[in-house]
Amino acid sequence: DTEVTQTPKHLVMGMTNKKSLKCEQHMGHRAMYWYKQKAKKPPELMFVYSYEKLSINESVPSRFSPECPNSSLLNLHLHALQPEDSALYLCASSDRQGANYGYTFGSGTRLTVV
Amino acid sequence: AQRVTQPEKLLSVFKGAPVELKCNYSYSGSPELFWYVQYSRQRLQLLLRHISRESIKGFTADLNKGETSFHLKKPFAQEEDSAMYYCALMMYYGGSQGNLIFGKGTKLSVKP
Numbered sequence: 408d409t410e411v412t413q414t415p416k417h418l419v420m421g422m423t424n425k426k427s428l429k430c431e432q433h434m435g436h437r438a439m440y441w442y443k444q445k446a447k448k449p450p451e452l453m454f455v456y457s458y459e460k461l462s463i464n465e466s467v468p469s470r471f472s473p474e475c476p477n478s479s480l481l482n483l484h485l486h487a488l489q490p491e492d493s494a495l496y497l498c499a500s501s502d503r504q505g506a507n508y509g510y511t512f513g514s515g516t517r518l519t520v521v
Numbered sequence: 522a523q524r525v526t527q528p529e530k531l532l533s534v535f536k537g538a539p540v541e542l543k544c545n546y547s548y549s550g551s552p553e554l555f556w557y558v559q560y561s562r563q564r565l566q567l568l569l570r571h572i573s574r575e576s577i578k579g580f581t582a583d584l585n586k587g588e589t590s591f592h593l594k595k596p597f598a599q600e601e602d603s604a605m606y607y608c609a610l611m612m613y614y615g616g617s618q619g620n621l622i623f624g625k626g627t628k629l630s631v632k633p
Contacts, residue, residue: 440621449607449623450565463620497565504619508573509555514564 408433411513413498419519422488428516430481430498436511438462438504439481441473442497444515450497456481457504488520525610525624533630534598542593542627544582544608553611554591556582557623560604568606569593578602598631605629 411432420426430439438457442450455463456475464473470492472484481498495517499510526545534540546552556568568577571584571591582593591608608624 447626449626452620452622455620499621509557509567509570510621511567512557512565 409511411498411500411511413496413513413516415516416514417517417519419521420485420488421521422490424488425484425486427485428483428496428498428518430483430500430513431479432500432511433479434500434511435478436500436502437478438501439475440499440501440510441481441483442499442512444495444497446494454483455504462504485518488518490520493519525608525622527606527608527624527627529627530625531628531630533632535632536600537597540593540595540598540602540629540631542606542608542629544591544593544624546589546591546608546610548589548610548612550613552584552586552589552591554582554584555609555611555621556580556591556593557607557609558604559607559626565607598629600631600633603629603631 414429440455441453443453444450452465453467454473459475470487474482495515497515498513501510524547528543554571557565558568559565569582580595584591605626605628607626609621611619613619
């Protein structure tokens, strides 16, 4: 398995809802990432997990809460989001943090906050 | 500041014409650079990395440290090359902690 799988593919949520995005990989990668991509913009890093520990938090608001239950799974818990949080949320993984052969990206979850 | 610059938002060429997508970087250390491609409604895919000096789908990219550039080239564009192309730089904080940062992207449109 050489893929990063993200679910759901699409999500519409209200500003008072609580939802979670899920990311899974079975490549034995020990670093996993959450990126946010707005329309026609490049991906922007949100969080990095290295060996299941949070390594980088790029000053992301607390309404986004990451979780890494094990080396294959990465979740992003969402609560009290704003309409401007609507975007494509990408998960990626690599053998280790900063791997120089690049990251493998999932196809993303397209989130709409209403 | 460490950054990646892609000066062209949109590049439009005819099928069979040569293509060059520009990328310049600013980085105090030894750079590790990549090209990613995002076809319409598909996931972001790694196209090239400078350390491997490979050619993928006819594309090549050479790191020029003197000009701090990593331009992506293809001698004969194909319609299926139409996509968004991102240049990316692996930025290290210290030790092995790295962060992949992206340029703003260039949309390549290859016309028949």
